[in-house]
Amino acid sequence: MSLYCGIAYRRKISQGYRLLSTYVTKARYLFELKEDDGACKKAQQAGAFYLFHSLAPLLQTAEHRYLVPRFSLLEVESLLHKFGQDAQRIEDSVLIGCSEQHEAWFALDLGLNSSFSTHASLPKSEVETELQGSFIELRKAIFQLNSMDSSLLFTAQALLRWHDGHQFCSKSGQPTRKNIAGSKRVCPSNNIIYYPQMAPVVITLVSDGTRCLLARQSSFPKGMYSALAGFCDIGENMEEAVRREVAEEVGLEVENMQFSASQHWPFPNSSLMIACHATVKPGQTEKQGLNSGPCACHGSAYSTEGSPDPSCCL
Numbered sequence: 350m351s352l353y354c355g356i357a358y359r360r361k362i363s364q365g366y367r368l369l370s371t372y373v374t375k376a377r378y379l380f381e382l383k384e385d386d387g388a389c390k391k392a393q394q395a396g397a398f399y400l401f402h403s404l405a406p407l408l409q410t411a412e413h414r415y416l417v418p419r420f421s422l423l424e425v426e427s428l429l430h431k432f433g434q435d436a437q438r439i440e441d442s443v444l445i446g447c448s449e450q451h452e453a454w455f456a457l458d459l460g461l462n463s464s465f466s467t468h469a470s471l472p473k474s475e476v477e478t479e480l481q482g483s484f485i486e487l488r489k490a491i492f493q494l495n496s497m498d499s500s501l502l503f504t505a506q507a508l509l510r511w512h513d514g515h516q517f518c519s520k521s522g523q524p525t526r527k528n529i530a531g532s533k534r535v536c537p538s539n540n541i542i543y544y545p546q547m548a549p550v551v552i553t554l555v556s557d558g559t560r561c562l563l564a565r566q567s568s569f570p571k572g573m574y575s576a577l578a579g580f581c582d583i584g585e586n587m588e589e590a591v592r593r594e595v596a597e598e599v600g601l602e603v604e605n606m607q608f609s610a611s612q613h614w615p616f617p618n619s620s621l622m623i624a625c626h627a628t629v630k631p632g633q634t635e636k637q638g639l640n641s642g643p644c645a646c647h648g649s650a651y652s653t654e655g656s657p658d659p660s661c662c663l
């Protein structure tokens with residue numbers, strides 16, 4: 350279906366929302382907010398805002414867990430007013446989801462320099478005092494957040510980071526303009542549309558049927574091992590990326606593979622982590638890293654320096 354037909358179809362269908370599942374109506378509502386600036390602005394009126402400072406989310410502590418406070422549009426406006434800024438800064442916010450009742454959720458970064466040149470970063474510690482919370486690095490907070498909060502904050506951070514890094518058109522050099530939802534940026538001089546991007550990454554647990562292979566990079570903390578991961582090259586499908594990464598990093602040839610699960614991962618930039626299980630032939634389990642040469646560390650993990658650095662254990 351063409352995009353135009355798709356929108357018309359969705360509008361027509363919207364009259365019959367009640368007949369559709371909650372998930373479908375929610376997905377279509379979010380699509381509408383991404384396409385229609387007026388609808389998205391209206392949704393901000395009754396929406397909820399998650400606040401960030403230089404990509405760190407505002408969190409509050411409660412019994413060894415982090416809570417993620419949300420603010421109404423009025424509360425955000427009043428906060429901005431208190432720090433000498435006007436409500437125009439809210440146009441820097443990005444849509445990150447909505448509730449089943451269609452309360453739209455947005456994220457706004459008060460620390461990044463605003464696209465509106467008059468709006469500088471707000472003072473972090475004064476905002477923290479005012480809001481009775483702390484801006485905490487997301488990586489450090491992950492394990493004290495519930496899964497819904499961490500998924501929303503992952504999305505928010507990735508989107509805020511993408512907008513911060515894509516303020517100019519790579520063809521004309523002119524400033525690009527975001528739509529209200531933040532689902533795209535457009536260059537006014539040539540109408541090129543930029544959409545948020547993420548890089549596909551395969552992460553593969555290799556096995557010979559009885560044992561699994563873990564490896565470590567020299568940048569990992571001591572004692573940390575993981576499955577093999579790598580960015581997909583342009584033109585590759587998932588299967589080719591798995592075969593190449595396993596060959597490159599540990600010198601093994603994959604015989605079979607199976608998709609297992611996937612996850613968005615915002616660090617250090619937005620990736621779509623595609624998790625697979627792969628097997629190598631039982632007779633072909635001699636590993637050969639790029640830097641470490643053949644290894645025969647059956648049963649015990651060891652580390653060599655250098656990167657990429659498959660210190661492995663099969």
Ligand SMILES: NC(=O)C1=CN([C@@H]2O[C@H](COP(=O)(O)OP(=O)(O)OC[C@H]3O[C@@H](n4cnc5c(N)ncnc54)[C@H](O)[C@@H]3O)[C@@H](O)[C@H]2O)C=CC1
Pocket residue numbers: 548550552566575576577578579580614616617620657
């Ligand atoms: N086992 C692991 O190494 C784990 C990795 N991850 C995630 O997977 C990602 C990929 O894993 P790596 O082993 O680092 O990948 P990798 O094995 O492909 O090596 C990284 C190198 O790939 C090149 N590269 C190609 N496309 C790139 C792109 N779009 N962005 C950045 N570099 C690119 C760069 O030269 C970079 O130094 C990591 O950034 C990390 O976020 C997550 C959990 C575990």
Ligand SMILES: [Mg+2]
Pocket residue numbers: 577578579598657
């Ligand atoms: Mg790798």
